[in-house]
Amino acid sequence: MNLDSIEFSNASQEVTGSLVSGKLSFNNRGLVFRNPGTGKNLVVAPTDWEDVFWIRIAGAFGLKFFLKSGPMHQFAGFKETDFEPISKFFRNSYQIDLKEEDKSLKGWNWGSVKFRGKVLEFNVERQVGFHLPLNYVSQCTTGKNEAVLEFHAHEDASVALMEMRFYIPQEGAEGDPLESFHQNVLDKADIVQATGEALMSLHEVPSLTPRGRYELKVYPTFLQLHGKTFDYKITYSSILRIFILPHPDSRQMFFVLSLDPPIKQGQTRYPFLILNFKKEEDSIEVDLEIPEKELKEKYDGRLEKHLSGQTYEVLGRVLKGLVNRKITVPGAFKGTTGSSLSCSYKAAVGFLYPLDRGFVFVHKPAIHVRFDEISAVNFARSGGNTRSFDFELETKNGQTHTFNGLGKEEYSKLFDYVTEKGLRVKNRGDKDEGASRKIDMVLDSDEDEEHDAYMQKVKNEGRARDDGDDEEDDEDFKPQEDNSDVAEEFDSDAGGSSEEDEDGESKPKKEKEKKKKKANRYDDEVGDGERKKKRKKEGKKDKDPNMPKRPLSAYMIWLNEARDKIKADFPGISVVDISKKAGELWKQVTDHKKWDDKAAEAKKEYDIKMREYEKKRRDEDNDEDDEGASSSKQSKKSSQASKKSSKPSSSTSSPNKMVKSDEFVATDDDTSSSDDDKAARSKKRAKSSEESEVELSD
The missing domain is CATH 2.30.29.150 (PH-domain like)
Structure with a gap:
């Protein structure tokens, strides 16, 4: 324990009938209580203390501080064993003795009243019945032998004291005890009365x-x-x-x-x-x-x-x-329009002011969020193809404030501001790349394109685990090796004739034009998107069952472990509601390190299995290529030879002129045939046969 201070993290202060949890410490400044709800520090110097009492509260112990001029302060949340260290610290540090209060347990409602500072003390036979801080009193009225105290309402108190009545007898008393009681309460109570002139009027x-x-x-x-x-x-x-x-x-x-x-x-x-x-x-x-x-x-x-x-x-x-x-006043933040950011909260348009210790939104509804209340901030989009982004503040109590429609030009300035203030940015990116890495805020010079931090995070996660794709490249279809235009158009007649028709265009070219017109008609009737979808579906291959499964993300690992607990905590919950509830619970998990480590370990195992799978597959493909190499080569040569042998004669003739074939056989009736003509035709057939043999040998 530090000799210069003593601290209690689970202490509570009594405020208008309710207990407010906070942190209580005693140091060289005296009493310091931090209210986490309002962010307000209560500091009371030891020189202002009149008496300090150790009191018994239902099931626990507490401290009661009487001040020389001011209200009374009560704190709870102490154990019986805390009395000795607190008493010793007060004696050594402040030279003040910690007293034990002697309370009356008779439950009588008849006693005497005295005022000490701004506290009304009700005693029963010289023992304290109760203490009433007069700053809780909002009004005091009197009647015949009776005074009525009305109290300020407290919104957070489940049960609140609203009124208390005192009967004050007049017999045998000096002066007017009722009037004296009434005046003491008015002097010390927190009563709002417009008495006298105002200091300032507008x-x-x-x-x-x-x-x-x-x-x-x-x-x-x-x-x-x-x-x-x-x-x-x-x-x-x-x-x-x-x-x-x-x-x-x-x-x-x-x-x-x-x-x-x-x-x-x-x-x-x-x-x-x-x-x-x-x-x-x-x-x-x-x-x-x-x-x-x-x-x-x-x-x-x-x-x-x-x-x-x-x-x-x-x-x-x-x-x-x-x-x-x-x-x-506004801090050092400077945006394009000054110290504020124009945005909207829900349906109201206003201005967000980044301050030195928090954020303020003006004006409907006005919101003030301190840095010590913020668990994380998030940069997101407002949806659609807009030129703005969203800024979210997640508080430690689970509430999220979303400010929409901030200008794109304010992105980098706001990010630098929250980073400088040490706030945790929820969507920085992959932790493997370093926790200190900023969001990629390089805004493209093309104004039509918009940077999306949340989408960038999703892409990073996808690239990290997307080593194996369901769809593979088609290695069997290689249109470049056919060396023909028709092959690119998926034409089955890759080796067809190239002779021209009457218009001077080759048949393959006309076939391509016909297919193109047919495709255009198909697009008009069905739609280009449906046609592409149909082709993709027909060309998609089945997934290899031996391929390793992708690793689970940190959220999915957490969900698998938490699913049974969610079902137990919420009986009868549907599958859809389980997903929604899991999303809400995941946002409340502040430390994701455990699940991130498991996800990283699963990613490493997946990488190892994927490398082994790809190596095995390459070996199998190489074996298949070696077996079919010789047969494919021989088949290719035979196909080329067949194409050359089937080429038509290069000589052309007029369509109106009669031409006799080389295989024409003369008859006895053919008087135009002679021995010289027969010899010429026989010589020509022999020459053609020799050329064919040379081509085949090549």
């Missing part, structure tokens, strides 16, 4: 949320909005953060207040107050009606008596001093 202030124009009045303890229909009172304790954000048109400013609890309008809750100011408005001057002594003591110099400047600037400086909160 008329006709345009508000985006809630929508309308309001008269804004600034009081020492609260902010009032007065409209035609509704009035709102905002206590300074409910203001978590103040944002001043410039509009992209450089003529307007958004003034945003983050509220907890939110203001209400019927059943509607507004966790953000968004005011809209114009830069072109005239400067204003304000003189605060606060004594100089109070400015120095109560506000510690955070406020000035005289203020001047733009309306939003003056209002920001006043609230900064009253609320004691820093004003958040």
